[in-house]
Amino acid sequence: MTPHFDLIGMVVTDMGRTLDFYRRLGLAVPAGAEREPHVEVTLANGVRLAWDTAETIRGFDPGYTPPTGSPRTSLAFRCADAGEVDRWYAELTDVGHHGHLPPWDAFWGQRYAVLHDPDGNAVDLFAPLPTPAG
Structure with missing residues (x-):
């Protein structure tokens, strides 16, 4: 297996x-x-x-030491829409969590933001952007 x-x-x-x-x-x-x-x-x-x-x-693992530097991995949470990305980012930063990259419209077609959890791990928030009518 x-x-x-x-x-x-x-x-x-x-x-x-x-x-x-x-x-x-x-x-x-x-x-x-x-x-x-x-x-x-x-x-x-x-x-x-x-x-x-x-x-x-x-x-x-008695020799364990926490890593230092920037995160090498992230957890990504899909939100319902772009407004939810903004809302969750604001809610979490308003209560003191570290906002790393505020929400932006990414070139790959998503509303995106990056926070850090209390241990500095990257936590991404994203939602697809509406496609332009045309």
């Missing part, structure tokens, strides 16, 4: 702040999960998204 993609794992420094960020984006994170060292949710497509504290990772 060939392995199949099943889980995206992320290491967090503040579980509560991180889970609040992803709850605001609509993920069904269980109540009280912020007190746990490992949390995971199953997304609509069956893929799991998990968060672990650095201490949890060091429990099996």
